[in-house]
Amino acid sequence: MYWITKSCHEPELYLRWFQMATFLPFYRSHCSNNVEYRAPWTYGEPFLSIIRDFLNLRYHLMPYLYTLAWEASQKGYPLVRPLFWYHPHQMNLWDIDDAFYLGEALLICPILQAGAQSRMVTLPPGRWYSFWDDRVLEGDRQVELAAHMNQIPLLVKAGSILPMDLEKNLVLHIYPPVAGSSEYLLYNDAGDGCGEWRIDQFRIVRFEDGIELFWESQGDYPSIYEFPYEETVIMFHGFMPTQIWIDGREVDPQQLVDDSLKSLKLSAGSQFRQAYFKGAFL
Structure with a gap:
């Protein structure tokens, strides 16, 4: 900057x-x-x-930025993308130059004028969540979003898995798809962009009463049997789980991070292949 x-x-x-x-x-x-x-x-x-x-x-x-940089090296996709990137035939998105995608999951709507406490945003099609408070917005329309001094309008697309690093823990923020399924690839290496690497593939499927999450890995960084984070935290948005099964085994509630059942913490050695979260969509 x-x-x-x-x-x-x-x-x-x-x-x-x-x-x-x-x-x-x-x-x-x-x-x-x-x-x-x-x-x-x-x-x-x-x-x-x-x-x-x-x-x-x-x-x-x-983790999200590093994966986007890897994707750029593999496919040539820019990290920052115009609003028409995923909807090239929607002509009203071509003239918007004051908002942008970061990857596929995040929609950033900057505040560019002093004194502004809100701004109009043209939402691409789909369902969007406020990053700050999980407010749900339906797309393909214009909305006015608050922009207090300590925040800017920052939206997450429904169907996204947004990875974040919190004190050497991997936090997977899961925003359920409106219907069907969605996938996300997470890339890791030693930070040098070459040598040993690891790709974790996540797939989420929405059902009437819950969410199914699949997790597969490939690569040799630091080992196919090791995960480069100390723990994994699964954080739901727009969904409240009430029962959880991991690889066919029901999870002890004591493993939950908090009493709201919004997040589940796993040790680094407890990577699963399939998990089902039964609950209610909010």
Whole structure:
């Protein structure tokens, strides 16, 4: 984001551009030697704390970003994609230049003007979840979304599995498909882009009373029998599980992360092949 800081004189705009840059491939903030000095800590609070939150979010999203970078090397797909990318025949999406996809799962709607507390967003077709509060939005229409200082409109597409890194744990955020099934590939290596690698393939299938999750792996990083995270956490959005079976065995409720049954924590050695979550869609 180095290019956007050269002309920034307002703390609010610096913050807004930092928020947008969190979801771009190139993420670097600095100033020029011929302008007023500015850095994330230049403007004090509350800007510094909000910037820190978005920087942490960037690190949490690293599994998703790293997989997108690998996908770009394999298929040539850009990490950042225009709204018409998945709907090229929908002409109203071709003129939108103030929102973008990051991969297939995330829709980013930046705030580009000082003082803005909301903005209009043209949603592509499909069902969308607010990343911040799980509010559900039906697509293929225009909506006005709130944009308080500590957030920007950030949406997740239904059917997505969004991987995040939280204290060396892999958190799989599952947003159920509206119907049918969807898949996601997670790529891992030693961080050098070459040598040993591992691909984890996840597939979710929606049924009337629950969700089935399949998990297959291939590759040799760090070993086909090892997982490069300490634990796996499954976090549901728009769904409340009440019973869980993993590889045909019902799971002891004591393994659940919290009493709401929204998430399930597994040790690194407990990778499963198939899990069924029975419950209610919200």
